Amino acid sequence: MRTRLCMRKLTDDPGNLLAPVFPAYRQTLIEGRYVPDIQGRYFAAVFHFGDWLRSSGIGMRLVRHEHVCDFLQNHLPTCTSKRHTHSDPKHYRSALQLLERVMQAHGFAVPKPTTAIDAELQAFDIKMKQVWGYADSTRSARCRTIKRFLSKCFNSQRIDLANISPDDLERFILGDGNRGSSSARWISGSIRCYLRYRQLLGDDVSHLMRAMPTLARANPSALPEVLNDAEVAALLNAFRGDFPRWRRAFAIARCLIDLGLRSSEVAGLTLDDIDWDLGTIRVANRKGRRADVMPLLAPTGEAIANYVQKERPSTTCRNIFVRTSAPVGQPVGRRAVQATMLAAYDRLGWDRSRVHVLRHTLATRLLSAGTPMPIIADVMRHRSLSTTVIYTRLDTAWLTAVSLAWPGDIQ
Template sequence: MKEKIKRKNLSILFGILVDSQHYSEYYAMTLKKCMANYVIPFMEKMGYDYYDLKVGEEFFSTYGMRNKHFTITSRRTVLLLKFYIEEIEYKRQPDKTEYQFPGQIGELSKQFIELYCKTNRSSYKTKKKFMIVLSRFSNAMKIRDVKLTEISHDTILEYISSLQNTCQYVYSPLRSFLLHLYANGHISVNLSLTLSGLSEKKGNSLPSVYYSDEIQRIESSVKRDAPVGKRDYAILLLADRLGLRRGDIVNLTMDNIDWERCSISFYQQKTGRHNELPLLEDVGQAILDYYLNGRPKTDIENIFVTANSPVNVLAPGTVSYIVGKIIRESGVVIGNRRHSTHSMRHSLATKLMENNTDISIISGVLGHESEEPTMYYLGVSVKLLGECSHDVPPVSNDFYNQKGGFFYE
């Protein structure tokens, strides 16, 4: 057991503990802020010059239950210090949830999930969603004593209706699984048609868009005199000038850039499709400025890395946080708009459309497999919608005066 920690040394020690866990840059910053803005001020207020386990317990009991987010953050802060004092290795806990897949339906569900996620290069989040949905479905079939050959349209409808408010997110995974069963001869009827037309989306929300004057203000707000500013500026330009997704930004290496041809090529993380884009001069200069003058020395091949030691590849969530933070601090009025890398992607698509760029070119820039997803952005541009509008035909006075002037009553 270690001795008490001096309050004046607590911030530096805790920073080392956090960095040793290889958290994302955003989450590491959240934990360090908890220490600097809450734990140390708490100790000063209570007159504690040393931190020990009792101080940690008292802090958590006083401030730890403010809200769900702060409860998690403060608990982890106290736990890191507890394990350090007790000289026990702190290990981040994996997802302990065990999903059950009983019977033949359950076994086929597991096989389908692995095949689907491998073929579509699905994220962990998507895989977990499929596991939750199909685990519950296979368990429900076992409870109802329904065998694979006995599943019918009525079975599916009865199951969906029993889910109440949770049914919406079930549609896509279950529909895909049922189609897989039919395509591979496990069932004789295409039961996926039972869920045809049902969608998880609660409405067709329009993408968040920032226009040219706002983009210019956002870009000019970045302070590029420090290494972090150089990195963040290059990330922002890749998002708003080239429309790269956050996953593609973090995966970039210098091998993806052809400086002689002024092009950048990569395989998209989301689709696995190859995409090649022109490397705009401003974007190339921003990348070089960061790489040569701001990037920490490391053997990591990825261009964008964390600013603090130990140096790691940026997490996709950190990239979204960086872009969102720049937008928030730029002074641009956000309103109800989202502010992330995807917002920049939407903004680029809308700008290209308003400049009368061919739809096939825009699809190519965004890396879409077809032109259909790109048409989504037509609904954002007031200018383009105006060009599609038609004049309202005139209506004769006889219509309004019919039956004694019904419309005037």
């Protein structure tokens, strides 16, 4: 293993190949409120990368993502240069990822060349957004799946679906025999979506649709996991402790528990979505192209207001929930929302690993309170009642408790 060298960190490097980018890069670090030590580590990584580019004969205007990968994977592990500080590889990775964004934003980098597969995926992504209204995360995941499929079938050659055999399709979906049923169903669904897209373009893909393997589905009679009232109360109390960012964590929890929002919907909430006078909140449905206006419950509004007034960093970002670590003031992602709840599960000693259980819980509690199914569907923002039924499957004990006697004392 290469010995890490702790050498003097350069504060500037005017002769570096990437010197023209440094002012914009430094400003980005300052605006993101990166602490001085991290700024130094990031610049050391960028200086090192710039020296490697020059030694490799790569001009600044020719820098691409492939060069960053080559530097991180091939050069850095074997580098013994005494000119730079060799810090944690994750700092190098983060520093160069930020450098890529800055170079793209300020016109320093040449756009990545588009292959036939890249062009195909770009058009497919646009169609998924405009026609079917899929969420960003769903489109991204499906594009990754289809890219693997097309790369395996065509490599860099022209895409011609007539050259895909049923065996090719089945092998890719089922794998080498050790692929789980849920993964296979996801891959199958992605390919079906892609084939429908090609149908819209006028391609005959009927032979491929017929070749799609039939996959076993999860037991439809299985009841969804829900929390009882005591567990909901315990979960809310898990945010009452004294720990960093507890107001943000508690407000996130109330949005999930009280409103039944998805993690991505919580992350996407903005200050403009709340009408404090009317007591409503606008939720952009991340699984569709519409937005819904919902009542903002008092406990939820109080939690959000407490966070915004007392803990939220000063920032021009309009998202409600923002980062408190560098880059400070940028929107949190859905994974941060999920991590907030998983940390609460850990504090309670629970072994649960899903946040979606809170949506099931809200739907079940509404049904238990006698709320009509169409209203529950509105609260959950479902377009079909059949989807709501899945969320509200209840056990036999509950059905027995609410059942009515048959007229005429007939048992």
